Amino acid sequence: MxxxxxxxxxxxxxxxxxxxxxxxxxxxxxxxxxxxxxxxxxxxxxxxxxxxxxxxxxxxxxxxxxxxxxxxxxxxxxxxxxxxxxxxxxxxxxxxxxxxxxxxxxxxxxxxxxxxxxxxxxxxxxxxxxxxxxxxxxxxxxxxxxxxxxxxxxxxxxxxxxxxxxxxxxxxxxxxxxxxxxQKLVADVAAAASEQERLEEWIMSEVDGGASLPGLYPPNADNLARYREWAKTR
CATH class of the missing domain: 3.50.30.40 (Ribonuclease E inhibitor RraA/RraA-like)
Structure with missing residues (x-):
């Protein structure tokens, strides 16, 4: 299988x-x-x-x-x-x-x-x-x-x-x-991990642009809202 x-x-x-x-x-x-x-x-x-x-x-x-x-x-x-x-x-x-x-x-x-x-x-x-x-x-x-x-x-x-x-x-x-x-977790893990990778892609782009880590990794409410706006375009 x-x-x-x-x-x-x-x-x-x-x-x-x-x-x-x-x-x-x-x-x-x-x-x-x-x-x-x-x-x-x-x-x-x-x-x-x-x-x-x-x-x-x-x-x-x-x-x-x-x-x-x-x-x-x-x-x-x-x-x-x-x-x-x-x-x-x-x-x-x-x-x-x-x-x-x-x-x-x-x-x-x-x-x-x-x-x-x-x-x-x-x-x-x-x-x-x-x-x-x-x-x-x-x-x-x-x-x-x-x-x-x-x-x-x-x-x-x-x-x-x-x-x-x-x-x-x-x-x-x-x-x-x-x-x-x-086995029983694989679908949930795949979905959550895909979202985590997308979030980290955005975080890395912010770091490349000179952003500091506090409040970014992990993201606070403001940065999470910015990420969600960015994710709509992906």
Whole structure:
């Protein structure tokens, strides 16, 4: 299930910084996934529904190379990923075991996965970059995932970067990292964030013209009235 085209296009024009501000006003403070950094500059902004994967600490009888052939494996999970989803992986913040390498990322790209987001790391960095799959993570590590993690399941609630992520929540990623929008709030957030961006466009034009910040950011009643007049012309 993809994000509706109108909502997706609306969110693509909004920064994650604005989204976190709007969610803060709605009482949600913990929506930015810590450690989710773009692996290269210039990755596109992406909006998609979360497809969740979950790791737990390694247990020697389960975290083995043989587990890669199990019906419950990262390989099987990738084959269940729908086109346009954002794979969000709970790696518990482990940074010395790469959860995915070049082959798995290549398959995800072939399946039309929009992006990989994790609080862990990848391996085979040069190969991962070569797949063209946009990735947000904490970096790279050569050891395989089973060195430090056990894969458990997919499409269940997880924690990624300290944020609770449920399957099909909306994920927005840009140069500032990954932000989660709960499914039931996405339309309201998109509308409020669009208005916030328009207001900040006007505020920036005032700052460029030499205006001082007190009473402008945030705007007092007089400036808010001036903004509303300006907005009628946009």
């Amino acid at each position: 993809t994000v509706e085209a109108d909502l997706r296009n609306q969110l693509l024009r909004i920064s994650t910084a604005t989204i976190t501000t709007v969610l803060l006003k709605k009482g949600l403070r913990n929506v930015w996934m810590r450690g989710t950094r773009p692996i290269r500059a210039g990755q596109p902004k992406i909006v998609g529904r979360a497809f969740t994967l979950r790791f737990v600490p390694a247990r020697e009888d389960l975290a083995t190379p043989e587990s890669w052939s199990s019906p419950i494996s990262t390989r099987a999970a990738i084959e269940a990923m729908p086109d346009g989803c954002v794979a969000v992986v709970d790696a518990m913040g482990v940074t010395d075991a790469g959860i995915f390498g070049d082959i798995l990322c290549a398959r995800m790209a072939k399946r039309g996965v929009a992006a990989l987001v994790t609080d862990g790391v990848v391996r085979d960095m040069a190969g991962v970059l070569g797949t063209g799959l946009p990735v947000w993570c904490q970096g790279a590590a050569a050891p395989a995932s089973v060195t430090g993690l056990t894969f458990i399941n997919w499409q269940e609630p997880i924690g990624c970067g300290g944020v609770a992520v449920f399957p099909d929540d909306i994920v927005v990623v840009d140069d500032d990292g990954a932000v989660l929008i709960p």
